[in-house]
Amino acid sequence: MEKILRRIKAQFDPYYEIPFATYKAVTPFLDIEEYPPRHLVKRRSMVEVKARYLLEGGMGLYAHTDKGVRCQKYFKENQIACDFNSYSTQMLSNKLIKTYVNTVAVVFYKKDFFPLSEAHPEFALLALRITEEVYNQNIKWQERMAGKNAKERVMIFLNKDPHALQLLPQKDVANMLSMSPEVLSRVLKELDKDGPSFDHE
Structure with missing residues (x-):
């Protein structure tokens, strides 16, 4: 697990650098999950309770619309696969997530966020910066595509x-x-x- 944690730390340090000891403190709250191809990871009308750091493979985020199920975003290795709106608000969502290929992810649960944040405030700051980065990347992408x-x-x-x-x-x-x-x-x-x-x- 230490090798995986160092890989994750290297990915997130540009957003907000925290001590490796904090990553090690989070270890008991992490799971490793493996999924087969075309596996439904999160169903529609479900609250998102997991953030999945992809070690291998890829996933797609889909939304149910009046024109059918449409892919809105994809996640690949070293990215976090998550229905972020549902995860942050803990409200129901019309989105689903499924895998494209065999996929392995480190999973962190929403229920553990506040206890860990109280014990390690720097962890909360990192999570905030990651959320901001996801939001900013989405805005920049929309701006690049406009027109x-x-x-x-x-x-x-x-x-x-x-x-x-x-x-x-x-x-x-x-x-x-x-x-x-x-x-x-x-x-x-x-x-x-x-x-x-x-x-x-």
Whole structure:
């Protein structure tokens, strides 16, 4: 577990650096969970009670809408897979989370947050900074995508994560980029003809 904790610490230190001793103090409250492909990790109309740091694999966050179930976000290795709105408010959600492939995660439970925060205030500050970072990244992503046509959105997406299509179904990518799977397929064919460079802001 110590090796895993050091990996997590290295990931979170840029947000807010806390002593390694604090990570070790959290250890008794952590679980390691393994999930098979296409496993429903969190159902709709459930309160999110877990934050999952992905050691391997990937998950998608989906929402039930009037147009069906749509992928809104994906999580990959070294990211936290969580329905953050439900987790922070402890209110019901219309979102679900499921795996794409075999996935391993370190799990932290919401019920343990306040006891740990009282014992280790620096842990609460780290959690706050992580939440702020998730929010800021979402805002920046929306700003980058605003006003862009379909091809530009795909280029930005692939520039951010060139290997995403190896993990994600094209339908999910299309959902996240607000286009139909047919449009995404056409754009990908155009980009394949143009060459491998996706540099675009």
